[in-house]
Amino acid sequence: MNSVLNIAALVGVEASLPPPPSPPLVKPAGAGFVSAAAGRPHLVFERVSRQYASPAGPVHALREVSFTVARGEIFGIIGRSGAGKSTLLRTINALETPDTGTVAINNVNVGSLDEDALVGLRRRVGMIFQHFNLLSAKTVRDNVGLPLRVAGIAPEQIRARVDALLDLVGLRDKADVYPAKLSGGQKQRVGIARALVHEPEVLLCDEATSALDPESTQAILALLRDISSKMGLTVVLITHDMAVIREICDRVLVLDHGRVVEQGEVWRVFGDPQAQATRALLRPLQHGLPADLAAQLVDDLHDSPGDVLLSLRFNGAAHPQGVSLQQLALLGPDATLIHGGLDRIRGHAQGNLLVSLPVASWQAGKARGVFGFGNSKDACNGADFIEVLGYVPART
């Protein structure tokens, strides 16, 4: 049984067709419809613009935003607050309507749907929220079951489906508890169960982990990754936290002041960010120059002894498996690794290493050509970029 059929069956209940007895919730990985439709974009955004009136004049929340999301991928949208991510996410289920431009799901223009069709669409597009948005007056079971209840599905079927979903998110024992009694991570699990109860094909995550502690964040991200692969779900998430993108996204789009400033595979964007906004967002995750070293740094030693401080950057393109120690050793026995690290993102090792080296060794090595580069920005020692950050004078 594939997902398209399951959804048809569920929607069919409204048309009083007998649904199949509790269809399987979790499809085998890579089953039927995912691979069959792979390659065709699932979501297509074309020149989407949205403007708001504000006391200070019109605000452009979105300006000519175009991109596509492939079926089954986890797609991240990142930007600072006010960049327009929230508006962009809400155009997918028509909680927001673009002024111009179109959003299409499976080639169907969302903007062309009437209210009935929109209700149908929203049952195929689940959504979870930063503040969970669970109904305080309903138990966990009734919260998760509500989307089915308003779709007119029979109570015993709702019960079976809700139980299956609570099992999936590990909250079966909390079924009859009110949300106020749950922790943040548990509330988000209920939110996820509710979003998945119609077996949607798309899941929208609106800052889903921003209100959670680090441990719950990891658990929720793991759960999202797990269900997206098990159910062949296309996930679109927005966040202001690059760590979330690094953790689970396949591709990322960077939004700044309503414009797309960068998009691509996550490892590429992390390895070699182009836009200023992307660099700013990445800075907290990167091994920058520690402040105490920065204070000692000079531009020129004027022939006095000291160390050169090098930054070796690995963008994961040429050497996705990692950095060979043999190549690093070419820097010489005097080289000291002082700060930095590598991350493996979607199978691409990348990062930044700061190395200090006595100026004498550095110049000798350059003369012998062991670093294999002419100027300081060329590839060398397995690094994709090597940069002289400055010099630290020897202590006298």
Added chain:
Amino acid sequence: MSLPALSKYVQAFFETLLMVGTSALIAISFGLLLAVVLTITAKNNLYPKPRFHRGLSATVNVFRAVPFIIMLVALLPVTRFLVGTTLGTWAAVVPLTVNLIPFYARIAQVSLNEVDPGLIEAARAMGCRRWHIVRHVLLPEALPGIVGGMTVSVIAMINASAMAGAVGAGGLGDLAIRYGYERYETRVMFEVIVILIALVSIIQLFGERLSRRLDHKH
């Protein structure tokens, strides 16, 4: 002048209960309906109808501004039309109800407006139609406040029912005025006031309990 017999108190007590109970039942139903309409027709709400909303809101204000004793008289023709008489307990139900509908509507409206817009957004995102949202989100989430408002309204109405004595409606307030004030039987007045205090306290206690029981926000 002799003091009223016990049966007088009992009769007055039940007259008050009848008057207040009937009026409260009708007024709270219509008031809640009015509150829902006021809430969902507001700008950026479920059925935005700004002009209708403003008109309705202004009408509510007009009814709330008129002092009850004036409304009691002004509504006499309506009362005669609806009840067939302008005297007695049933005749008092009409002005009491009309007086309470806008009062309760405003109280309930505050609770409905306090429902987190995020919940409404979540409901829309899960494929709820607008009346689903009223039924499954707005009303249940606002219920503790709606019930709290009922307590306030019923007590305000017991108060107002004393004035209904002016149309010969009877009731505890009327007993207190006729014996206690007009006949200088201070003891009767105090006794009635003690009964009223007990009645109000019981309603308040019960209302608070119910409201707390329905509240799962904490």
